[in-house]
Every structure is written in C-alpha cells, then in structure tokens.
Amino acid sequence: MHKKFLKPYEASQESLIYDEWEKSGYFNPDNLNGKTNYCIVMPPPNANGRLHSGHGTDFTLKDILIRFHRMMGYKTLLVPGSDHAGFETQGEYEKELKKQGRSRFGMKDKDLYKEIFDFVMSHKHVMENDIKKLGISCDWSRNKFTLDKDVISTSCDTFIKMYNDGFIYRGKKCIHWNPKFQTSLSDIETKFKDEKGKFYYFKYGPFTIGTARPETKFADKYIIVHPDDKRYKQYKHKQKFTVEWINGPIEATLLKDETADMEMGSGAMTITPWHSQVDFELACKYDLPVEQIIDWDGKLLPVAGEFAGLKISVAREKIVEKLKTKGLLERIDENYEHAVRVCDRTNIVIEPQIKSQWFVKMDKLSKRTLDSLDNKEYKILTKTHEKIFRHWMSNPIDWNISRQIIWGIQIPAWFKNKDTDKEEIKISKEIQKDGWVQDTDTFDTWFSSGHWPLVTLGYPDSKDMEFYPTQVMETGADLIFKWIPRMIIFGLYLKKEAPFKDIYLHGMTQDAKGVKMSKSKGNGLSPLDLADEFGTDATRMSFVVATPPGMNTILTKDKVRAYKKFSNKIWNISRFVLENIEGENFENKKVSSLKDKELLSNLDEEVSFVTNHIKKYRMDLAAERLYHYVWHEVADKILEDSKSIFRNGKQEEKDSRKQTLYTILSTSLKLLHPFTPFITEIIWKELPDGYMKDDKLLMISKWPEHEENK
RNA sequence: GGGCGAUUAGCUCAGUUGGUUAGAGUGCUUCGUUUACACCGAAGAUGUCGGGGGUUCAAAUCCCUCAUCGCCCACCA
Numbered sequence: 001m002h003k004k005f006l007k008p009y010e011a012s013q014e015s016l017i018y019d020e021w022e023k024s025g026y027f028n029p030d031n032l033n034g035k036t037n038y039c040i041v042m043p044p045p046n047a048n049g050r051l052h053s054g055h056g057t058d059f060t061l062k063d064i065l066i067r068f069h070r071m072m073g074y075k076t077l078l079v080p081g082s083d084h085a086g087f088e089t090q091g092e093y094e095k096e097l098k099k100q101g102r103s104r105f106g107m108k109d110k111d112l113y114k115e116i117f118d119f120v121m122s123h124k125h126v127m128e129n130d131i132k133k134l135g136i137s138c139d140w141s142r143n144k145f146t147l148d149k150d151v152i153s154t155s156c157d158t159f160i161k162m163y164n165d166g167f168i169y170r171g172k173k174c175i176h177w178n179p180k181f182q183t184s185l186s187d188i189e190t191k192f193k194d195e196k197g198k199f200y201y202f203k204y205g206p207f208t209i210g211t212a213r214p215e216t217k218f219a220d221k222y223i224i225v226h227p228d229d230k231r232y233k234q235y236k237h238k239q240k241f242t243v244e245w246i247n248g249p250i251e252a253t254l255l256k257d258e259t260a261d262m263e264m265g266s267g268a269m270t271i272t273p274w275h276s277q278v279d280f281e282l283a284c285k286y287d288l289p290v291e292q293i294i295d296w297d298g299k300l301l302p303v304a305g306e307f308a309g310l311k312i313s314v315a316r317e318k319i320v321e322k323l324k325t326k327g328l329l330e331r332i333d334e335n336y337e338h339a340v341r342v343c344d345r346t347n348i349v350i351e352p353q354i355k356s357q358w359f360v361k362m363d364k365l366s367k368r369t370l371d372s373l374d375n376k377e378y379k380i381l382t383k384t385h386e387k388i389f390r391h392w393m394s395n396p397i398d399w400n401i402s403r404q405i406i407w408g409i410q411i412p413a414w415f416k417n418k419d420t421d422k423e424e425i426k427i428s429k430e431i432q433k434d435g436w437v438q439d440t441d442t443f444d445t446w447f448s449s450g451h452w453p454l455v456t457l458g459y460p461d462s463k464d465m466e467f468y469p470t471q472v473m474e475t476g477a478d479l480i481f482k483w484i485p486r487m488i489i490f491g492l493y494l495k496k497e498a499p500f501k502d503i504y505l506h507g508m509t510q511d512a513k514g515v516k517m518s519k520s521k522g523n524g525l526s527p528l529d530l531a532d533e534f535g536t537d538a539t540r541m542s543f544v545v546a547t548p549p550g551m552n553t554i555l556t557k558d559k560v561r562a563y564k565k566f567s568n569k570i571w572n573i574s575r576f577v578l579e580n581i582e583g584e585n586f587e588n589k590k591v592s593s594l595k596d597k598e599l600l601s602n603l604d605e606e607v608s609f610v611t612n613h614i615k616k617y618r619m620d621l622a623a624e625r626l627y628h629y630v631w632h633e634v635a636d637k638i639l640e641d642s643k644s645i646f647r648n649g650k651q652e653e654k655d656s657r658k659q660t661l662y663t664i665l666s667t668s669l670k671l672l673h674p675f676t677p678f679i680t681e682i683i684w685k686e687l688p689d690g691y692m693k694d695d696k697l698l699m700i701s702k703w704p705e706h707e708e709n710k
Numbered sequence: 711g712g713g714c715g716a717u718u719a720g721c722u723c724a725g726u727u728g729g730u731u732a733g734a735g736u737g738c739u740u741c742g743u744u745u746a747c748a749c750c751g752a753a754g755a756u757g758u759c760g761g762g763g764g765u766u767c768a769a770a771u772c773c774c775u776c777a778u779c780g781c782c783c784a785c786c787a
Contacts, residue, residue, distance in 0.1 A: 009747090009749085277785095278785095280785095281785050282785095284785080285785080384714070384715075385714095387714085388713080388714065388782090391713080391787075392783090392786080392787090395786050395787070396786075397785075397786045480782090481782090481783080545723095545724090545734095545735090556721095556722065556736095558721085558722070558735080558736055558737095559722070559723090559735075559736085561736090561749085562735055562736070563735095564749065565747095565749045565750095566749090567749085568747065568749045568750095569746095569747070569749080569750090571746085571747080572746040572747035572749095572750090573746070573747085574746085575746045575747080576745070576746035576747085577746085578746095579745075579746070580745075580746095616726090618726080620724085621724090621726080624724075624734080627734090627735095628734080635746085635747080635750095635751095636751075636752095639745095639746070640751085642745090643744080643745055643746095646745070647744095647745080
C-alpha cells in the first residue's frame with residue numbers, strides 16, 4: 001500500500017512544487033536541449049498591483065502553451081515582466097502622499113519620480129508572487145520592468161530615429177491646464193463638478209449668442225449654427241458680417257456645422273478655439289486661426305484691451321457690465337446648471353489651453369502593418385478581431401504620444417523659448433546645457449510598451465534576439481487597437497519583422513451578471529483567493545474551459561468548485577492505480593487482453609485530440625475533453641471494470657490490466673500537466689521509476705506520441 | 711453617436727465547415743457505501759435553441775428583420 005496516498009487530496013500541497021521547478025532551472029531555455037525555439041512574452045501587469053482574473057486567464061493560457069511545447073521538446077521561453085502603469089501608479093502614490101499630508105504639487109519632478117520608483121520597487125514582489133502562485137513557468141532570470149534603463153534607452157532611440165525619419169512632428173492639442181499649480185493634467189486626473197451659474201445672451205450682429213464664459217469672447221470671429229436650423233435659413237455658410245463687440249467692431253463669419261446644438265440657447269454660438277476642446281476641433285476642421293486669450297496664470301492677455309491683466313473671475317462681471325452699457329446684453333439666465341471640469345485632487349477649475357505635443361504620423365506605418373498582414377507575415381486568429389483590426393488600421397489618425405505625467409519616460413526633446421515664435425528644438429538623449437530645457441512630458445505608455453517584445457529579448461544586440469519573432473501574442477481583446485498595433489509597428493519599423501506569428505485574443509472575464517470584472521466596479525474575483533480556496537489547478541481549469549478564442553467568459557465560484565472536485569478525482573484515480581500496481585515490474589510484460597488493447601487505442605485518440613487542439617489554440621476544448629475522459633471514462637468505467645478483474649480474473653488478465661492502468665495513468669498525467677501542473681507533478685513523484693516515467697520531473701518529460709491528423 | 715458581440719435546461723455555459731434522438735457543469739428527484747473518491751456512484755425529469763420571416767431535402771448553425779443585454783471606441787467608426 002502507498003502510505004502517502006491514504007490521505008485525501010489537499011490543495012495546500014501545491015505550494016511546495018513551484019520552488020522545485022524554479023530550482024531545476026528548466027524555466028530557462030538555456031538549460032533545455034530542444035533545437036526549435038518557442039517563445040511567448042507575457043504582457044506586463046502593473047508592478048504595483050495584484051493580479052486579477054483577466055491576468056489569470058491570460059497567464060494560464062500562455063503557460064499551457066509553454067508547458068505543452070516544453071514537453072514536446074521545444075526550447076521554450078516565457079518572459080515575465082511588469083509595467084510602471086503611469087496614470088494609475090502616480091495616482092496611487094499621490095494618495096500615499098496625501099496620507100502623509102503632502103502633495104505632488106510643488107515637488108520637483110525628479111524627486112517625485114525617485115520616490116514613486118522606490119515605492120513601486122518595494123511592492124513589485126507581491127505581484128510577482130501572484131504569478132508564481134498561479135504556477136506560471138516563466139524565466140525569472142529574464143524579468144523586465146518597463147522603466148528599466150535599457151527600456152528607457154531603446155524607447156528614446158526609437159523616438160530619435162522616428163524624428164529623423166520624419167515620422168514624428170510637433171502639433172497642437174487641447175489639454176487640461178491647472179493655472180494655480182502650473183501643470184497640465186491627464187483626463188483621469190480631472191473630474192466634472194456640477195455647478196449653478198449664469199448663462200448670458202448677447203447681441204452679436206443679427207444673432208443672439210449664448211455663453212457661460214463672456215471673458216473668453218474677445219477674439220471670437222466665427223458664429224456656428226446648425227445647417228438644419230430654420231431660424232438661420234436666410235444666411236449662407238461662410239457669409240461675413242460686421243458686428244459691434246466688446247472693444248469695437250469686428251468682422252465675423254458664419255459657419256454652418258452640425259456641432260451646433262439647436263436646442264441649446266438660441267442655437268447660435270461663437271467659438272474660442274484656444275480655450276475649448278470642441279471649439280478647437282472645429283477650428284481644425286475649417287482651418288481657422290486660433291488665438292490665446294487667457295495666459296498660463298489665468299489672466300487676460302493684451303487682446304482683451306482695457307481688461308488685459310485681469311483675473312478671469314474678476315473680468316467676467318466687468319465685461320458683462322460693458323456689454324450692457326453698449327446695449328448688447330439681451331438677458332441673463334440665472335439658473336444655468338452645467339458641469340465644470342476641475343482638478344481631481346485640488347478642485348481647481350481647469351482652463352483648457354492649446355499646447356504643442358508630439359505626434360507620430362500613422363498613415364505609412366499603418367499601411368505597412370496591413371501589408372504585412374496581407375502577406376501573412378502574422379495572423380490574427382479570430383475573424384472578428386481581424387475585421388476590427390483592419391478597420392482601425394485603415395483609418396489611422398496621428399498618435400499623440402505626449403503625456404502630462406511624471407511617472408513615465410521623459411521625452412528626449414530639449415527646448416529654448418518653448419511655445420513662442422522663437423522656439424528651438426534639439427532632440428537628444430544626452431543632458432543639454434546652455435539654457436536648453438527638457439520637455440517635461442513623458443511618453444504615452446503604449447509608446448514604450450509597444451517595444452515590449454523587442455526590449456524583453458534585449459534588442460538590438462542580445463543573443464536572446466534569436467527568440468524573435470515570438471510565437472504568439474495572447475492577450476485580452478481590448479488591446480486589439482491599443483497595444484497590438486503598436487508592437488507590430490515598432491517590430492516592422494526597427495526589426496523589419498512583426499514581433500509574433502500568431503495573435504490570439506481571449507475575451508473579457510465577466511461576473512455572474514455578464515458585467516466585465518474590474519477594480520472600479522468591485523465585482524472581480526481574485527485568482528489568488530480562488531487558488532487559496534479551491535487550489536491553483538482548479539482555478540486554472542476554470543479559466544480555460546469554456547473560454548474559446550475571442551469570447552467573453554463568465555467566472556463564478558461554482559465553476560471553480562467543480563474543478564476542485566476534478567482535482568480530487570485525479571488524486572483518487574492515482575491512488576487506486578498506484579495501490580494496485582505496487583511492486584510490479586513492467587519491463588517485460590505485454591498487454592494481452594483484447595479489451596485492454598482497445599482501451600489503449602482509445603487513449604491514443606485522446607492524445608491526438610488534446611495535442612491537435614492545443615496546436616490549434618483550442619485549449620478550451622482540449623481541457624473539456626480531458627475532463628470527461630478522466631472522470632467518466634477512466635474513473636467511472638475503466639476503474640470500476642478493473643475491480644472485478646482484480647478480484648476474479650486470471651493472472652494474465654490482471655497483469656495486462658495493471659500494465660494498461662499504468663499506461664493510462666502516466667499518459668493522462670502528461671496530458672493534464674499543462675492544465676493542472678501542480679497535482680500532476682505531485683503524483684508523478686509517486687510513479688515507480690523507469691518504464692513510462694522518462695524523467696523525474698513531469699514538467700520536462702516527453703509528451704505522449706500521437707498521430708498527426710486524427 | 712459609431713463599431714463589435716451575445717440571446718440554447720431553474721442557473722452558468724459548450725455545440726469546429728448546415729446532417730441521426732441538441733450536450734456539459736451546477737441545481738432537482740429516486741436508489742446505492744462493493745479495492746480510490748460522499749469533493750462518490752447508478753438511474754431519471756427538465757429545452758417552441760430570444761420573437762418573426764427567408765434560403766435548403768435538411769437550420770441552434772446561413773441570410774434579413776425586430777427586441778433585449780453586454781463590451782469597446784468616442785475628431786478615427
């Protein structure tokens with residue numbers, strides 16, 4: 001009797017195995033004998049966060065592919081890494097600062113960067129332990145962080161190369177400016193606040209225009225009405241008018257555009273492109289001049305005439321007063337409710353301003369990406385996603401890569417007389433003296449993470465570049481137009497080759513109500529909690545089964561619980577088989593019974609099915625098939641049948657069956673290993689040496705032989 | 711506003727290119743403890759495959775339409 005197997009299965013035994021795998025060195029391809037490379041790069045999770053169920057699905061699928069190919073004899077590499085997660089982490093750290101009664105405003109950028117860096121480094125191991133807990137067989141000796149020196153250096157090199165090749169230019173964009181703290185803010189650093197205010201109606205030539213911000217209107221020269229608005233039918237698009245305005249007569253032009261809201265006020269509005277996102281877009285559409293009215297401190301510029309230098313809050317009433325005197329004020333709506341954009345943390349009202357930002361020209365790069373797809377240099381596995389991808393890439397707009405945060409890679413651009421007519425630019429990674437000031441903006445996170453397959457493999461000259469291009473990029477479907485195109489673009493641009501051969505996108509993980517799991521909704525199921533409660537193997541199974549490529553999956557505890565029972569089943573099958581083959585020597589015996597030959601032939605079919613489906617990225621179907629084979633065939637039928645043979649059969653029948661059971665068990669363990677690595681490795685230790693046990697570690701034992709196209 | 715997808719047993723979902731009697735898990739009913747396992751086994755009940763129309767010898771599967779839900783992107787659509 002096997003003493004150890006008298007105990008029931010407990011998932012807690014899993015924790016001992018990962019160390020053993022890691023110490024064996026076989027996560028590192030340098031220690032594998034295979035000739036053909038098989039490499040997958042893991043999308044980097046937030047270094048400062050925990051893994052969520054999306055990562056669970058993500059990493060489990062990759063690990064299945066890696067473990068399968070390792071057993072198939074490939075030289076496999078799964079590269080781990082972590083992301084600095086710009087916005088999110090800076091926000092987290094600001095909360096931390098708040099607890100200490102401090103604020104990022106007033107801090108030097110460099111000091112803040114250093115503090116966040118140390119903060120993240122001290123938390124990174126938590127997320128990494130999460131990956132280990134899920135049993136992911138990645139090579140930790142190649143671990144990467146998105147702010148490692150070489151990543152920064154490579155991203156900057158690409159920026160410089162693209163600038164010199166004419167792919168990068170400086171263009172204007174409307175940003176959120178905090179005038180008190182003299183900084184621009186990202187979208188998520190701002191929020192809307194409902195406010196009750198006044199809405200003014202002024203005479204503007206033959207029109208009545210409505211506005212909540214009279215102080216911005218000095219240089220407004222364009223009136224917008226809806227093309228279908230019957231009130232303005234008699235006027236023509238681009239018709240000119242001379243109108244009396246705040247500081248005397250000006251020439252105004254009428255534009256008919258659908259942006260105008262007929263329901264709002266009089267249906268006519270004037271635009272102030274420098275201080276409004278929507279107006280700026282209109283100005284770009286019609287190629288209108290844009291003029292700054294309010295300076296960076298929130299005071300009026302000389303264009304305001306007698307009001308120049310006044311704070312906008314003071315100026316407003318005075319301007320209304322003047323217009324009233326001139327007889328241009330029609331009426332004031334006192335109860336105007338609207339949402340004002342304010343700084344998320346300081347509640348300071350945001351002043352939209354136009355600032356120059358860096359853009360990447362996308363037309364040629366996108367076209368090249370599509371050409372490469374047409375030439376089948378890489379494949380997108382699901383047709384739906386290929387359609388979305390093609391559509392997106394066929395209509396590229398230029399990519400704004402400037403971000404107004406500190407926690408990122410600072411753009412290697414230097415200025416003299418920035419944002420003036422005399423602006424001078426120098427692009428360089430080196431520190432510049434003589435009055436040159438570096439751009440305070442950082443790269444959009446996708447700019448640096450677009451280099452991920454390159455930098456994780458040590459681009460440009462590391463030996464690891466032999467793993468480039470990688471085999472497959474497997475990630476959440478939401479990244480089809482964020483990350484995937486960027487990686488392909490940079491791969492093609494720098495290395496003349498797409499960074500992966502296949503693109504496999506899994507869906508989003510949803511809760512029981514079909515809502516996407518996310519931190520903000522608080523409906524997530526932590527894969528770590530699930531692993532604690534039901535075991536990692538069960539959790540992995542639940543991530544895989546019923547998760548076909550591209551489809552959303554719903555994760556519930558009931559599902560995981562079902563696979564915990566499955567783990568128990570595997571354990572007890574093994575217990576039964578091991579107890580019955582105890583002390584047998586299989587070397588010279590053959591399977592003699594016809595029934596047993598049939599069982600082994602059925603087993604071959606399982607091997608073929610599982611193998612071929614993993615190759616086709618249908619891990620979901622492979623896992624489901626294994627589940628049914630192991631439970632309802634092996635346990636329910638074969639084991640039950642064996643009991644009567646062992647009780648009443650002839651010696652020859654018994655021997656034949658024992659041999660058959662051992663073959664079925666060892667083969668099943670191999671087939672199951674990529675899906676449920678822990679329990680299979682634990683049981684593998686108990687198999688008698690020799691015969692089917694070709695290596696001490698199941699992880700690197702040989703995948704069962706199979707027929708190719710069954 | 712635009713795009714994409716889903717709708718199959720009480721619940722959560724499979725169903726690969728159309729092809730016998732539509733399948734799993736979970737839940738439910740009855741029975742059962744014999745060489746692993748009660749985290750078990752055996753047997754069973756449950757479905758107008760969202761509604762309507764079309765193509766076909768044949769539709770859960772292909773086409774059209776309506777309804778409901780979800781996801782993504784919002785100067786790209």
